[in-house]
């Protein structure tokens with residue numbers, strides 16, 4: 324069927340969803356130049372890791388990281404837009420694989436037992452057709468092999484958009500939003516919570532609030548992107 328694809332591409336060339344240049348054989352959704360030139364983040368750890376710092380004093384995060392720094396009108400924004408609003412499920416898998424490569428190379432995440440996607444509310448997932456955090460998990464698992472546990476941590480309440488809220492309002496808005504169905508399944512585990520974007524950290528904090536009573540549970544966090552400021 325290769326000839327058929329080539330034929331179709333004569334009329335509808337596949338383009339990089341980030342920069343728009345035509346894709347060549349072996350490239351999928353995003354061109355190699357964009358993949359190599361991601362506005363990326365975080366080789367530093369500890370005090371210099373500003374993703375981890377965002378959670379200090381709020382939840383006992385073991386480690387936290389992100390692949391991209393989210394900036395307006397940048398490649399990172401286009402990537403997130405594709406994944407969240409343009410139905411680009413394939414790109415979510417590709418970016419998940421990239422994040423997984425970093426997690427594997429990093430070393431700090433070696434003792435993670437499980438990948439847990441931040442859940443969407445049922446209604447929202449039905450509307451979008453997928454949960455982008457679960458797709459990221461599936462991509463991550465290809466390069467950072469861990470079992471994915473979805474459906475245990477659930478979102479019990481729909482929340483308004485967080486975009487125009489300040490930090491305190493966001494925290495208020497997120498209270499009691501998440502619940503765990505089977506706490507026993509997470510006992511003694513080190514989970515890696517996967518989110519698409521970390522902004523204030525309110526979502527992760529609310530997830531932790533639903534899990535903090537589980538015995539021996541440790542949490543690390545990885546996201547596709549982190550906002551540069553809050």
Ligand SMILES: [Zn+2]
Nearest residue numbers: 339342354357
């Ligand atoms: Zn490109």
